[in-house]
Amino acid sequence: MQAWYRTPTWLWLLLPFSLLFGLIAGVRRRLFRWGLKPVYRAPVPVVIVGNLSVGGNGKTPLVIWLVEWLRKQGFRPGVISRGYGGKSETYPLRLTGDTGPEQAGDEPVLIHRRCGCPVVVAPDRAAAARQLVTLGVDIIISDDGLQHYALARDIELVVVDGQRRFGNGYLLPMGPLREGLWRLGGVTAVVNNGGPAAPGEYLMTLASGELNAVGEGEGPCPSVGSQVHAMAGIGNPGRFFTTLTEQGFVLDRRLALADHKGVTPAALAEVQSRPLLMTEKDAVKWRGGHDDAWFLPVDAHLPGEFEQLLLTRLKELHHGH
Template identity: 50%
Template sequence: MAAFIEAMWYQSALKGKTRIAYYLLWPLLWPLSQLFGVLSRRKRNQYTTGKKMAYRAPLPVVIVGNITAGGNGKTPVVVWLVEQLLAQGLKPGVVSRGYGGKAPHYPYFVESDTNTDIAGDEPVLIRRRTGVPVAVAPARSDAVKLLLEHDVDIIITDDGLQHYALARDIELVVIDGQRRFGNQHLLPLGPLRESCQRLNQVDFLICNGGKAHTNEAAMHLAPSELINIKTGARCAVTSLTSVVAMAGIGHPPRFFATLNTLGVKPVVCQPFADHQPFTHQTLLELAQQGQHLVMTEKDAVKCYSFAEDNWWYLPVDAVISEPQASVIIKRIIEVKEKYGSPSA
C-alpha cells in the first residue's frame, strides 16, 4: 500500500495494475481531496480572521514545517537551528506533537533517557543530540507553556506549520528537493497538506537536496562517521563489510542513496514505515543477513535498550547554503531582540 501511495502521489512507476488502480480510485479520491482543501482553508481562516484565538507565547516562536505529508528533513533543520542559536548565546527550547509516542500525561517534558514509546522518535532524537529542553503535546501551546518553566528564551517547533492554534513569528518550510510536491494535489489524492500557494506566505524556503529554486535556500544532509549504538564507538562508513541497511523514515530511499554515495553497497536495503516501532527479534533476524546493521539516527533512538554489538547508525547534519543560512539566523535574532529578555 505504501508503495502504491508513493507512486500515486509522485507519479512514479504507475504501470500495469497500479496504473489501472490509480484511475479507478481517482473519482473517489478527487472529491475527498477537494473536501480536505475546504476544511483546511476554513481552519486557517478561523485563526487568521480572529474567529478563533491562537495562543501567543511571551517568547519568539519559530515553526519548522512543510506542506507535504511524510519526511523531508525537518528534524535536521531543527537541530541545525538549535545549534546555531546556542552558538549565538540564546537558549532555545523545542516543542513537538510527539507523534508515535503515548506519554502518561501532556504536556510531557522529554528527559535525556526518555523512551521513544513515550515521546516519539524526533523529540527523543533532538533531546539526545542537542541537550536543550524539549516538550511534547498534541496541543503545542501546552508544550510551550511547560518550556517556559525551563529557562528558554526562544521556541522552535518541530513540524506544526498547520497548527494555527499556536501563533508564530517566523515560518520555515522544508522542501524535498527530489520529489518536490508530487502531483500537487491535496490529501488523499496527493501529498499536500496545504496548496502550494501557502509557500508565498512563509518567511523562508529550504530545499533539501535536488536543485533549489531562486527563492529557496539550498540544503544537503552531510553524513559523518558511523556510531555504534551500544558502545558509542565510531568508524568510517566504508570500513564495514556486508552491510544490512534499514530505514524507518518518511522516505527510506534517501538513506539508501546516501550510503551508495558514500561507497557502501548494502547486501540488503530494508525500508520500514515512518515511526514504526521495532522489536529486538525483528532487527536481529534482519541483521543476520549480513555482518553489520546500519540505520538512521532516528531509528537508533528506538534501539538503545536492546542494540547488539554490530548495530550502527549514520548521523547527518543539515548544511544550508550561504548567504541564506546567515540571513535566517539574523532574522531570528532580530525577532528575539524585539521581545527583549524573558523578565522584561
C-alpha cells in the same frame, strides 16, 4: 503513499475528498485568523519548522542545526513537538535523560539527546510552548506544526524533499499535501533538502559523520567497500540507502520501513549475516536483535544567505518587542 509520486489515474477517484479536505482546512484557518478560535502568542519568538506534505522531509536535521546556530548567536533555544509515535500518561511532557521514544516519539528524543536543550512534547503545541517558556528559554523552535494555527509564530521555515518535491501537487487524500502550494508564498523561507533547489529555495545538505555502535556493538566498525545490510524508518528511506552506496558500502539487503516505525523481529532475522547500518532516528528506538548494528549520524549545512536571512528577521523581531 507511493501512488502520490507516480500519479496513477485511479487517484482521480479521490478528488471529491481532497476538495472537501481543502474546504475544511480553509474554514479552520480562517476561524483562527478572524479570532473565532483562540491563538496563543508566546512572550518569546517562535520558529516553525514544518512542511506542506505528509511524511518526513528532513525537518529534524534542520531543527538540530537551528538549536546549535541560535546558541552561537547567544540565544537559549528550546524545542516543542507533537511527539508523534509516543504516548505519555500526562501532557505536556518535558523530556529527561530517561524519557524514551515510546513516551515522547523518536524525533524529540533524538533532538534532546543530540542538543541537550529543553524539549517539551504535547499534541497541543500551545500548551507545550507555555511550559517551555517557564523553563527559561528565550526562543522556541516547533518541530512541525505549520498547520497548528493555535500557536502564533514569527518565523516559518518549510522543508522540501529535493527529490520527491510535492508529489502530484494535490491535497490529501488524492495527493500528499496538507495545504496548497500557495502557502509557500507566505513563509519566511523554503529549505530544500538535498536539491536540486528551485529558484528562491535555500539548499540544505546533509554531511555524514562516523559510524556509531548501537547498543554493545560486538563487531568491528564496517569499513568502506564492505558488504552490509541497511534499514531506514524515515520519510524517504531511499535517500539513506543512496548515502551509504555513495560512501562505498555494498548494500546486500535494504529494509525500508514506514516513517517512525521500528523493525520487526521477523525482518531482523533476515539480516543477521552482515553488519546492519541504520539512521540515527532508527537507533533511538532500537530494541536490540542484532549484535553488529551501527548508526550513521548526519549534520545539516546551510548557506550563509540563509543565516543572514535569519539574523535579519531576528533583529526585526527584537526591535518589534
